[in-house]
Amino acid sequence: xxxxxxxxxxxxxxxxxxxxxRKLSDQDFNTIEQAWYAHSMILLRGQQLSDDDLLAFxxxxxxxxxxxxxxxxxxxxxxxxxxxxxxxxLDKKGEPIGALGAGEAVWHTDMSYLDTPPDASMLFSLxxxxxxxNTWFCxxxxxCDALPADLKKKIEGRRIKHDGTYNSGGYLRxxxxxxxxxxxxxxxxxxxxxxxxxxxxxxxxLGRRRNSYVEGYAREESDAVLEALWAHxxxxxxxxxxxxxxxDLVMWDNRxxxxxxxxxxxxxxxxxHRTQIKGTSRPIAFAA
Ligand code: OGA
Ligand code: MN
Numbered sequence: 001x002x003x004x005x006x007x008x009x010x011x012x013x014x015x016x017x018x019x020x021x022r023k024l025s026d027q028d029f030n031t032i033e034q035a036w037y038a039h040s041m042i043l044l045r046g047q048q049l050s051d052d053d054l055l056a057f058x059x060x061x062x063x064x065x066x067x068x069x070x071x072x073x074x075x076x077x078x079x080x081x082x083x084x085x086x087x088x089x090l091d092k093k094g095e096p097i098g099a100l101g102a103g104e105a106v107w108h109t110d111m112s113y114l115d116t117p118p119d120a121s122m123l124f125s126l127x128x129x130x131x132x133x134n135t136w137f138c139x140x141x142x143x144c145d146a147l148p149a150d151l152k153k154k155i156e157g158r159r160i161k162h163d164g165t166y167n168s169g170g171y172l173r174x175x176x177x178x179x180x181x182x183x184x185x186x187x188x189x190x191x192x193x194x195x196x197x198x199x200x201x202x203x204x205x206l207g208r209r210r211n212s213y214v215e216g217y218a219r220e221e222s223d224a225v226l227e228a229l230w231a232h233x234x235x236x237x238x239x240x241x242x243x244x245x246x247x248d249l250v251m252w253d254n255r256x257x258x259x260x261x262x263x264x265x266x267x268x269x270x271x272x273h274r275t276q277i278k279g280t281s282r283p284i285a286f287a288a
Contacts, residue, residue, distance in 0.1 A: 005035045012139030013240045014039035021057045037198045040256040041137045044249045058275040065118040065278040070099035071171030086272040102266035105168040109254045112207035113164030113187045118276035122251035127271040128244045132264030135242045143233040144204040155192040163187045163211030182213035191285035202286040203256040
């Protein structure tokens with residue numbers, strides 16, 4: 001059976017068909033890697049992966065990154081510190097087995113509050129609710145190419161501060177002091193427009209809206225620029241909505257996509273196992 005790559009939208013994402021990730025040849029891996037660079041998000045359905053299989057596939061892309069610090073710290077399945085659990089399910093003591101609960105997870109890119117964020121993250125679906133909990137992806141290279149000239153001018157050559165206080169579920173990260181002041185918040189500065197190291201394309205790098213700040217402006221001006229940027233990138237032509245099935249593996253490039261998750265009924269169960277690929281370099285500015 002040969003591998004087929006089928007784009008899911010023109011801005012972001014491709015489905016890869018005809019592959020069993022447990023038995024992946026170097027040639028097929030190469031096709032997958034190229035598709036990932038070309039489409040920034042890849043989707044493989046009908047996979048049957050143990051945690052060891054998930055780790056083995058993840059490691060073909062590079063060294064793994066430790067999980068993010070979430071509302072309850074770093075939660076992993078016993079014996080698998082490189083896997084991070086996204087789930088609303090409660091254990092016997094009534095504590096969540098994973099992060100992000102059942103609420104909305106707002107638009108974000110993963111762990112951009114670090115100086116060197118992970119290049120990629122992937123989610124594998126183990127349990128899904130009957131409805132809700134869809135994950136949306138936004139193509140930040142297409143959004144960058146379509147940026148109105150006046151808006152582009154406002155961010156060219158500037159950096160953005162990325163907040164490390166709250167995660168995308170709105171939860172305070174473990175051990176962090178709450179604040180709504182971007183300057184007081186822990187975080188990292190990154191260029192607003194990045195050059196993607198693999199394909200050289202310009203990509204907008206926004207991170208999260210909350211506690212974000214554009215360098216060189218008063219807070220109100222920065223907020224106005226950010227509102228315009230966020231309204232631009234989340235337009236339907238840049239976005240793909242993923243309806244999960246069991247056995248879906250989705251991997252995204254954190255430099256050239258953002259994602260968000262719809263809320264779902266908290267009585268239902270949703271369990272995802274995630275890995276993240278260590279960043280190979282700090283995000284670098286796109287010099288036109
Ligand atoms: C993540 C994330 C969203 C989801 O794992 O980084 O944002 O749909 N997950 O579970
Ligand atoms: Mn995320």
